[in-house]
Amino acid sequence: MEKKVINPWEWQDKRSYVQAVEVKNPEGTLYVSGQTAINAAGISSNADMKTQLTEALANLEKVVKEAGYDCKNIVRLNVYTTSEAELFACFDIFQDWIAEHGIRQTTTLLEVKMLFETLKVEVEATVVK
Structure with a gap:
């Protein structure tokens, strides 16, 4: 597999994403459903945004690894949140997780009216x- 990042500008670098990723000759592609702060028993978290974001990323990582893929090969990571203000207050967790795994991904971030039950953030990859 070959990955090529396309970034005509530099401003997005501080926001931990890229403008486009071209992938040639992949052996496989994994489409991961939105991961949230739901525990192994299926119970939705009612914790704060920081805790939910940490749990959602951990759940995403678990699914990716269980499928036999590496987080470093995430090429698209979409984020849905019920509060951009709350998310940006702890956005360093998201950026640190991306840096830890060496991820260079495209991203779309959307504020939505609501997520399932008490959830505040959801990430799909x-x-x-």
Whole structure:
């Protein structure tokens, strides 16, 4: 597999994403459903945004690894949140997680009216091998 990042500008670098990723000759593509702060028993978290974001990223990582893929090969990571203000207050968690795994992904971030039950943030990914 070959990945090529396309970034005509530099401003997005501080926001931990890229403008486009071209993938050639992948062995496989994994489309991961939105991951949230739901525990192994299926109970939705009612914790604060910081805790939910940490749990959602941990759940995403678990699914990616269980499928035999690597987080470093996430090429698209979409984020849905019920409060951009709350999310940006702890956005360093998101950026640190991306840096920890060496991820260079496209991203779309959307504020939505609501998520399932008490959830505040949801992340979905596309991963290549």
